[in-house]
Amino acid sequence: MNNNVWAxxxxxxxxxxxxxxxxxxxxxxxLIGRCINRxxxxxxxEKIVVTSDGADILKIAEDYGSEIYLRTNKNDSNDNIMTDAxxxxxxxxxxxxxxxxxxxxxxxxAPFIEPKTVWHPKGKYPAP
Numbered sequence: 001m002n003n004n005v006w007a008x009x010x011x012x013x014x015x016x017x018x019x020x021x022x023x024x025x026x027x028x029x030x031l032i033g034r035c036i037n038r039x040x041x042x043x044x045x046e047k048i049v050v051t052s053d054g055a056d057i058l059k060i061a062e063d064y065g066s067e068i069y070l071r072t073n074k075n076d077s078n079d080n081i082m083t084d085a086x087x088x089x090x091x092x093x094x095x096x097x098x099x100x101x102x103x104x105x106x107x108x109x110a111p112f113i114e115p116k117t118v119w120h121p122k123g124k125y126p127a128p
Contacts, residue, residue, distance in 0.1 A: 005101065007103075007106050008087045008090065020056075032057055087105050
């Protein structure tokens, strides 16, 4: 395990209520891109990873500077899965010595997240 802090964003392709909600434009950016930008602006994470079953979501995530993980287990993307399951599936693919000390799951469906409200888990505060 290393001393890093990561943000992991689960973003499922098969949205039912709002089709393709993670790709919808919000304030000039796709929802997934806005989330990545806001998290990145907080300066609280050494790595941002988007885990998804959707190629379009992963392409945009990569364009916005996130690392990506394609979900291959269909059970991690079904309608009844808890959002932590795909995050745990991703972490299980990593060697133990590559795991971060802290992981935060952040929903990309929270478009009003502000960088100044994201505090670093080691007691560091983001720049104002």
